Amino acid sequence: MDTNAPLGRKVTLRDIAAGCGVSRATVSLVLRGSPLVHKDTRARVEAELRRQGYVYNRAAANLRRRTSSSIALVVNELANPFFAEFAAGVDEVVGAAGFVTLLGSTSESPRREQAVLGSLIEHGPGGLILSPAEGSDAVQVLATVGAATPLLLFNRELGGELPEAAHWDVLALDNQQGARQATEHLLALGHRHIAFFGGHDDSSSCRQRHAGYLAAMRAAGAAVAAHWRVECAPTRLDAAACVPALFAAVPAPTAAVCYNDAVALGLMQGLTRQGHTPGRDFAVTGFDDIAEAALASPPLTTLVAAPRARGRQAAQMLLERLRDPGAAARRVIAPVQLVVRASSCPPLA
Amino acid sequence: MDTNAPLGRKVTLRDIAAGCGVSRATVSLVLRGSPLVHKDTRARVEAELRRQGYVYNRAAANLRRRTSSSIALVVNELANPFFAEFAAGVDEVVGAAGFVTLLGSTSESPRREQAVLGSLIEHGPGGLILSPAEGSDAVQVLATVGAATPLLLFNRELGGELPEAAHWDVLALDNQQGARQATEHLLALGHRHIAFFGGHDDSSSCRQRHAGYLAAMRAAGAAVAAHWRVECAPTRLDAAACVPALFAAVPAPTAAVCYNDAVALGLMQGLTRQGHTPGRDFAVTGFDDIAEAALASPPLTTLVAAPRARGRQAAQMLLERLRDPGAAARRVIAPVQLVVRASSCPPLA
DNA sequence: CTGAAAGCGCTTACAG
């Protein structure tokens, strides 16, 4: 690299062309590996590219070719291990396909989400992967994203009526089936008084999990008391604070299917505070299998969502969509697997 | 939005200009909020922008203005909670400043790092935040990033001689001081046989932490046995497997300062397997304060690196650099704080 | 206050 290169001004095709006495078109052909260029010319150009430390300006190329080389990824909260793994999976296949990931995080706020989408879309991503914030609305998303950029929805439904123009792909977890498995596991251990703990009913994933729980209870002929459904924010802290509500009436539950692992960990904390011993006199299941789940005491029985694999899958689906924009919208429901860590789920005494 | 807009072709300034009988220049002025445009003209243009569902093409604008609206972020492993938090912090201030984050993850491989940097740099980020992979080399990084794009190094030094042209900003943790604090804490509890466990000595952060440990031991007049230094990969799994080496000779250690939390958690697992009881007959400290640290049994005494705050700080530093490219390179060493969770560190029996 | 023209760094038919 020429260390005397004028700092600040970047080297362009024109500099390379001038440097070895060919046209800009020829340099462009060399860059793109065209077989039309003579071997010797190619060698001269390549030497000059190295000498001047040329950096390809992909934005200019994209403008001219009307292509894109980026995929936008918008998640609720990047620091949440579930989404961090998901993002890592997305970036893995996006990068391998020669694209770059544009990142955005919404802090679970529909307003931030609108702002983030608006900003990202101006950068012309080829497609967009969105894990919607709670309360995010389909009409608004369509208005800022437009119908020209393929969108893949992950994890949650959007609120509101889905507009005609929005034929979006969807990748979701099988929440209902997962929660049903967890509930059946507790039923098989002899529990009948099983609560469904945590999450907000205005989140579609929460409603689905709750439905799976109810289905299992119904199938087993187990009655469901109203105070066994306790709503709370899907965080450890709020979950711990809401534990008393579970025991506000009789009969008290002996087990709980939790909305997710964070809530389950908070529940266990709260139970201890109340004088219970999770894993001895109370059974708990989670959802997600975050890293802490296996480490908690007792280790947590939960459902493996495999977020990294889901990230890879989401990116894959979006890339396929880019290749075939006309294909029918896909709706993939990924199964989740129960991982039994016996110590969090004692049989009914 | 005009729902009859030709799908595929995007709306441009030209369409808006034609749609309301002004020139493209005027539309451009409206978009950028210029006071030169007459109120009525502005209103007409804005209505037309909405009607046609115009999306600003920032790449084209950047090309013309020779500006950038993105910051590239390259981390070792996005799924690592430490870096996930860091990335969330970066994205927070990058987004607030009107930039977009380009993401790359290197899987701790210098080869992947080169590929990722090469790809990102072609997208013309205004600046770059790099948390180098272990073994990453300064000369190579400079060769692919060039001297024109400001780079901020986070967390680790680069290997090799730092080239003249590379006046990069640095944000690092005070590894030495942190490990020294942890060691002093153990010494104060009466321990004298203290190991330094985990990490590889070819990582600069590991060398610094080791140095802090040695400094504290020396200052206390405590001898250091060779077999108290056990290297292993900075993962829970490898740490657990390497525990026997600690007890391969006498005197056996009664405490260990660990390279990081993952290693500390692995150590505790391995100790249990060996018939020890961490928190009763063995004291352990970590580094990072990942989410699992507080939840482990026993909860882990560790050093708080506050990665999200570090992310915000890194982005802030880089943005300041963009505003003042000429300023002298900065080197910020962020302090880390000891958080004592007594149960992981019993006093010497 | 508004418009015509040039140009950012590329690519792509089209001649030669």
Add this chain to the structure above:
DNA sequence: CTGAAAGCGCTTACAG
């Protein structure tokens, strides 16, 4: 096999 010209969607002096 190579070059001249036009154009991707913007912005920015410069006239008027």
